[in-house]
Amino acid sequence: MTNGRNLPVVVAKRRRRPWRATVAAMLALLIVVAAWLLVGHDAPPQGVTAGERVADLQAARAALQARADGESRIGLVGAFRTASLLTDALAVRTNGERERAVASLPALSREAFAALDALDAALGDALARPGEGARHAVDEPQKRAQTALDRMAGDGRPLVLQFSPRFVPPRRAGAELALAPGPSTGSGQAPSSEADAPPAAVQGAEGRAADRLPSPVMPRYVPAFAAPGEDPPVEIEVAAVGFDESSPPVLTVGAWQEAARVTPLRLHFSVPRAAFATDPVRSTFAVGTLAFRRGARPASYQLLFVVLPDRPGQFALDQKVRTLVPESKTLVSPEILARADAGKTATVRHCFDPPAGTRFDKSQRRIVEIQRLGWHGDLGDPTLNEGTVDFAKDEKPGEICLVVTAAPADAQARTATIGRFEATLVQDRAEDNAVKTGVRALDWNEAVRVPLDPNTVEWRLYLKLLGEISREFDTPLSGDAPLPSGLPFLRLERDAAGKTLILRADPTAAP
Helix, strand or coil: CCCCCCHHHHHHHHHHHHHHHHHHHHHHHHHHHHHHHHHHHHCCCCCCCCHHHHHHHHHHHHHHHCCCCCCHHHHHHHHHHHHHHHHHHHHCCCCCCCCHHHHHHHHHHHHHHHHHHHHHHHHHHHCCCCHHHHCCCCHHHHHHHHHHHHHHCCCCCEEEEECCCECCHHHHHHHHCCCCCCCCCCCCCCCCCCCCCCCCCCCCCCCCCHCCCCCCCCCECHHHHHHCCCCCCCCEEEEEEEEEEEECCCEEEECEEECCCCEEEEEEEEEEEHHCCCCCCCCCEEEEEEEEEEEEEEEEECCCCCCCCCCCEEEEEEEEEEEEEEEHHHEEECEEEEEEEECCCEEEEEEEEECCCCCEEEEEEEEEEEEEEEEECCCCCCCHHHCCCCCCCCCCCCCCCEEEECCCCCCCCEEEEEEEEEEEEEEEEEEEEECCCEEEECCCCCEEECCCCCCCEEEEEEEEECEEEEEEECCCCCCCCCCCCCCCCCCEECCCCCCCEEEEEECCCCC
């Protein structure tokens, strides 16, 4: 095997082995590439990621809250808060897996996304077509979203279930306008301002429009000795689970910031009232940010509040008062004749009722004796007749009865008496007049009392609440008729005698 002839053969066999190894490596590489291409081609597309869905929901939340008017802010605040909490809960739960497809998330998260989509759609419809029906249509999606939120409580991650209050009360002295007395105010009147201008008249029957009620400015002098004290803080309580008690979350409202006081299942904050921005006449949304860290990642919940304005609104009451104006004329009755034969007495009684819709004024009536006649044979002598013309003493209150008597002076005399009466006939003419309160401001601190005329036959109450909410009622305000209810932050009452309407602006009278 070692001779010279066999040596080249052995060398040739050894040279073929590197070529075979190269071919094997190339085949293996082709198999790997083909497998990769095959797997990549057959894999389903990733779809929308959790981060993208959360970003879309957060943008939708901001847009819906920005579109809300005064009616929606008050009537739909519960739905807005549920949508906000559920959006943030999903953001917290997908914080570490934002690139993960929504379709691959746990069923609980997918169901929460679907519930939130339904709630946002219902809120959008309610804002586009405002009305009681659209607002009630939000109730069922809100319950579904709240259920999805509650079901997250057991997953060990931070969760805000609910919080209070919904409404931030008005500032105590926000409706007062402090003005420095000037040299021209010695009479005690406020300086020339919008308050000097008469408020616009409330539209009458020709054009009833409660939304045209103005927002009059009513300045008051606030001397130093009567300066109001500070508003009490707004006590916020958050029902929450999953937060680290050793590192409590921090709430930020405006420029104020503070860590929570933690009790079992509750977070507590005392926020200065001044931290909430306030509009003088309109309700506004305010957002507090509850920030915390989960591991190394920051996260937050947005706490949504409705801030009540300094002035609760205005009202005007029109009353249609009907008074009866008496109109009188003289009624002359027909002549009544009483005739008696010789030696006999004759009496004729006749009663008169006033025409329909009129009445006799018995203090203004008189007897008219037209003629008394008497005869002996063919010789006439009035002295032979002792008859009378008089009113009956037993007549009914509404009638006049005339009694005419012919009475002879002796047994041979024939007699005849003619009489009538004249009386004032009174007819009442109805005269309607409008009694208007004008536009008057409501006050958070003091009820407004409006007298109700007992002769009112028609009412019209106009309300402009929180700058944007208009109501109009023609319900009778006196008697036993039920008063309008369910008004946001306003209570309507009557006094015990039913002669006064009381309008009480109340920050606790939430709808």
